[in-house]
Amino acid sequence: MATMKFMCDAERCIECNGCVTACKNANEVPWGIQRRRVVTIDDGEPTEVSISVACMHCDDAPCIAVCPTETLYQRDDGIVLHDKDLCIGCGYCLYACPFGAPQFPKQNAFGERGKMDKCTFCAGGPAETKEEEYEKYGANRIAEGKLPLCAEMCSTKALLAGDAQEVADIFRQRVVQRGHEDGAWSGNQRRERNRFQGASVDDLAYDAARQG
Amino acid sequence: MQTLTGMQRPLLCLAISILFALTLGSFAMAAEQDGERANGWTPQGEIATSVGPITADTWRQVRDGENFIDTRADSTYNLINQSGEYWRQVRNRWISPGGLIAVGGMLAIITVFYLIVGKKTLDSPRTGRTMLRWTAVERAMHWTLASLFIALALTGLNLLYGKFVFRPLFGDGFWAPMISGTKLIHNYLGPLFGIMLIIVLAKWLTINIPKKHDWTWFKQGGGIIGKAHPDAGFANAGEKGWYWLLASVGLLVVASGLVLDFPNFDQGRDTMQWANMVHAIGSLGLVAVALGHIYIGTLGTEGAFEAMKTGYVDETWAKQHHNLWYDEVMQKADAAPEEKAVDDGTAKAHRPN
Numbered sequence: 001m002a003t004m005k006f007m008c009d010a011e012r013c014i015e016c017n018g019c020v021t022a023c024k025n026a027n028e029v030p031w032g033i034q035r036r037r038v039v040t041i042d043d044g045e046p047t048e049v050s051i052s053v054a055c056m057h058c059d060d061a062p063c064i065a066v067c068p069t070e071t072l073y074q075r076d077d078g079i080v081l082h083d084k085d086l087c088i089g090c091g092y093c094l095y096a097c098p099f100g101a102p103q104f105p106k107q108n109a110f111g112e113r114g115k116m117d118k119c120t121f122c123a124g125g126p127a128e129t130k131e132e133e134y135e136k137y138g139a140n141r142i143a144e145g146k147l148p149l150c151a152e153m154c155s156t157k158a159l160l161a162g163d164a165q166e167v168a169d170i171f172r173q174r175v176v177q178r179g180h181e182d183g184a185w186s187g188n189q190r191r192e193r194n195r196f197q198g199a200s201v202d203d204l205a206y207d208a209a210r211q212g
Numbered sequence: 213m214q215t216l217t218g219m220q221r222p223l224l225c226l227a228i229s230i231l232f233a234l235t236l237g238s239f240a241m242a243a244e245q246d247g248e249r250a251n252g253w254t255p256q257g258e259i260a261t262s263v264g265p266i267t268a269d270t271w272r273q274v275r276d277g278e279n280f281i282d283t284r285a286d287s288t289y290n291l292i293n294q295s296g297e298y299w300r301q302v303r304n305r306w307i308s309p310g311g312l313i314a315v316g317g318m319l320a321i322i323t324v325f326y327l328i329v330g331k332k333t334l335d336s337p338r339t340g341r342t343m344l345r346w347t348a349v350e351r352a353m354h355w356t357l358a359s360l361f362i363a364l365a366l367t368g369l370n371l372l373y374g375k376f377v378f379r380p381l382f383g384d385g386f387w388a389p390m391i392s393g394t395k396l397i398h399n400y401l402g403p404l405f406g407i408m409l410i411i412v413l414a415k416w417l418t419i420n421i422p423k424k425h426d427w428t429w430f431k432q433g434g435g436i437i438g439k440a441h442p443d444a445g446f447a448n449a450g451e452k453g454w455y456w457l458l459a460s461v462g463l464l465v466v467a468s469g470l471v472l473d474f475p476n477f478d479q480g481r482d483t484m485q486w487a488n489m490v491h492a493i494g495s496l497g498l499v500a501v502a503l504g505h506i507y508i509g510t511l512g513t514e515g516a517f518e519a520m521k522t523g524y525v526d527e528t529w530a531k532q533h534h535n536l537w538y539d540e541v542m543q544k545a546d547a548a549p550e551e552k553a554v555d556d557g558t559a560k561a562h563r564p565n
Contacts, residue, residue, distance in 0.1 A: 017283055037284040039291045041273060053291060062300040068371045069391045070379055086388050088395040090371070091475065095485050096296040100289030107475045111399045 002163035003059075003078040004121055004142075006151065007171060008052045011178070012158030015040055015050035019150035019159050023054070026122060026149035027138025033103050035119040036150050052159050054150070055080060055101035055119035063093035063102060071116065078164075079121040084136050089113035121161070122148040288480060299485035307489065308372060311496035315369075318500040322507045329436075333514045334528050342524035343541060350415065351523055357412050360405040365499045367398040372492065399473050406466035413459050419447050420455040425536065446537040454505055457498070465494040 015038050023029075023036040036054040041047075057080045064072045064080065071086040072093060091113055093102040104113035124140030127133035133140060141149060151161035160167045273279055277290035346354070370378070371394060379387040426449035429442040434450050447455070471479060471487035510517050515529040530538040 020283060032285070034284045037282050037287065037289070039280055039282050039289075041270065041280045041291065043279075043281050047270075051291065062297055065304055066300050068375060069387070070375050086384065086391070088392045090395060091484070092488075095481050095488065096300045098293050098296050099291075100284075100287070100293060107478075109474050109476050110403075111395070111473050111475060113475065 001076055002165075004057060004162065005078065005164040005167055006054065006056060006121075006148075007160045007167045009158045009160065009171060009174065010049050010051045011174075012156040013038070013050045013052060014156055014158070016155055018153055018155050019052045022149045022153040023119070026141070027120075028134075029117060029138060030105050033105060033117050035101075035103070035117070037100075052150070052154075053099050053101075055097075055121070056099055057119075057121055058098075062096035062098065066092040066096045068092060075123070079123045079142070080118075081120055081123060081125045081137075082116060082118060083126045084115045085126075087115040089115060093118075119148075122146070293481065295482050295485055299489065302489055303492065307492045307496070311372065311492065311499075314496055314500040315503070318503045322503060326507070326511060331514055332512060334526075335532055336528050338515075338529075339527040341527045343527060343530050343538075344523060345519045345525045345530075346523045348523065351520055353408070353412050353415060354520055357405070357408045360401055360408060361502065363397060363401055364405055365495070365502070367394045367401075368495055369499070370394045371398065402466075402469045402473055406470065409458065409462055409466060413455070413463075416447075416455060419445075420452045422449075422452060422456075425449075426452060441532060441535065443536055444534045445540075446534060448534060450508070454501065457501060461494045461498055465491055465498060468494070 017038050020034060020036045020038060024034065027035065029035055036052060038050055038052050040050040042049065057074075057078055059078065061072065061074060061080050064074060068090060069086045069088055071084075071088075072080060072082050074080050089104060089106075090111065091104065093116060094100075094104070101118045102116045103118065104116055106112055106114040120137050120140075122139050122141035124133045124143065125137035127136055130140075139149065141147065146152065148161045151159045154160075160170060274291045275294055277293075280290060282289055370391065374391060374394070375387075378390060382390075423445060425443040425445070429444055429449035430453075432438050432440065432442040434448065435441050442449075468487040468491040472484055472491060475484070508516065509520065513533070515526055516533075519525045519529075527538070530541070
C-alpha cells in the first residue's frame with residue numbers, strides 16, 4: 001500500500017500562499033483556522049527561504065501518541081485523520097505536534113478550545129454521510145482519486161503530495177538535475193565552499209551577481 | 213614497425229574515445245535527458261542561483277524559532293517545534309508508567325500491610341468520654357476538599373489512562389460523552405479545589421507547625437518501628453507531613469493546573485508542556501500519598517474516621533494517638549474546669565499544638 005506524504009521543495013517555493021488559499025477553499029475551514037501555512041526563514045535577506053507546512057502525516061505521529069481520547073488515528077495509507085466526535089479540546093496534540101498542525105477554533109478560560117481541526121490530506125474523516133463529512137472535515141478528494149488541492153494547485157510544483165516513493169523520486173530527479181552528483185547526499189558546491197571559507201551574506205550576494 | 217604503428221594509432225584512438233565516452237556519458241546522462249544544456253543551462257548555473265546553503269546555523273535557527281515569519285494569523289508556530297516530541301516522550305514513557313507504578317504500588321503496599329498488620333486497634337477500652345477534635349466548619353472544609361480531590365483524581369486518571377480501559381470496553385458511544393464530561397469536570401472543579409486548598413491550608417497552618425517531637429515520630433515510623441507510641445501533639449508528624457506536602461506539591465499542582473486551564477492568556481506551548489509535566493507528576497504523587505491518608509483515616513486506625521465524621525474522638529484514642537494534645541487539654545480542663553474541654557468539647561482549648 002502506498003504511504004502518502006507531503007514534500008515541499010524549498011528551492012521552488014515562492015511564498016505565493018496559493019496552497020494556503022487552495023486549502024481554505026477546498027475544505028471550507030472555519031474562520032481563523034488555517035490548515036496550511038507558509039514559513040519564511042531570514043525574510044528579506046539573501047538567505048531567505050520559504051516552505052509550506054501543514055500536517056506532515058508522520059509515521060510515528062506524536063499527536064496520536066498523546067491524545068487522551070484517541071481522536072487521532074492513522075489510516076493504512078499513512079494519512080492521519082481525526083474524529084471530531086471524540087475530541088474534547090484538551091490541546092495535547094497541539095503541545096506535541098512539531099509542525100503546529102492541530103488548531104482550535106477557540107482559546108477560552110477553563111480550557112474551552114472547541115474541537116481540534118487539522119489537515120486531512122484532503123481525505124475527510126469519519127462521518128455518516130458525505131454532507132456531514134464535508135461539514136466536519138472538508139473535502140475528501142482522496143476518495144475521488146485526487147490529490148490534496150494545495151499540492152495540485154501549487155504554481156511552481158514546489159509542494160508535492162502523493163505516494164512517498166513517487167514524491168521522493170521526483171525530488172531526487174530535481175536534485176540530480178540541479179547538479180548534485182549523488183542526489184544531494186553530500187553538500188552542494190556552494191555549501192562545500194562556504195564550509196571551508198566561512199559563509200557570509202556578502203559572499204552570497206557577490207556570487208549571485210557574478211554568475212548572472 | 214612503421215605500418216604497425218600506422219595501424220595501431222587509429223585503433224588506440226578509438227579505444228580511448230570509447231572509454232572516454234563510457235565514463236563521461238554516465239555522468240552526463242541525467243543532465244542531458246531534457247536537452248536543456250543547449251540553452252546554456254549548466255548544473256553550476258542552477259546552483260549559483262539556488263537558495264543559500266542550509267548550514268548548522270539554519271537548523272539552529274529553526275530549532276530556536278529565530279528569525280522566521282509565518283503566514284498564519286497571530287502565529288507563534290515555528291517551522292519545527294522540537295519540544296513537543298520531548299514532552300511526548302517524557303509523558304508517555306516516564307510519567308504514564310511511573311504514575312501507574314506509584315498509584316498501583318501504593319494500593320499494593322496498603323493491601324499487603326492491611327493483610328499482615330491489620331487495623332490499628334485501641335490499646336485500652338474506650339472511656340466513653342469524648343473530646344472535640346474537628347469543628348463542624350473544619351469537617352465541612354475537609355470533606356469539600358476531599359470530594360473535590362477525589363473527583364479531580366478520578367477524572368485526571370481517566371484523562372491519562374482511560375483510553376486504554378473504557379474505549380475498548382464500552383465503545384465510542386460510551387467513551388465520547390464520558391471523556392468529554394471528564395474534561396469538563398476536571399477543568400471547572402480544578403480552580404475550585406485551588407481556592408478550597410488555600411482556605412484549608414490557612415485554617416490549619418497553626419496546628420501544623422513542625423516541632424521537635426515530630427522528628428522522633430518520623431524516626432519511629434509513627435509507632436510502626438518499635439513498640440512505643442511516639443509523642444504527638446494535636447496533629448502528629450504524619451498529618452503534618454501530609455499538610456506540608458499539600459502546601460508545596462499541592463499548590464504546585466494547582467498553579468500548573470491553572471496554566472493549563474486558562475489558555476486565554478496566550479501562554480506558549482512550551483510553557484504548557486512544562487505545566488503539564490509538573491501537573492502530572494505532582495498530582496500522581498499526591499494521589500498515591502492520598503491513598504495512604506485515606507487508609508489510615510478509615511480502615512487503618514480504629515476511631516480515626518469518627519473524628520472527621522462526628523468531630524469527636526474518644527479519650528482513649530486521644531491519649532493513644534495524640535498524647536501531648538490530650539495532656540494539654542486535660543491540664544486546661546483542670547485549670548479551668550468551666551471551659552469543659554472534655555465531654556461536650558466546646559472549649560476553645562481543644563487544640564493546643
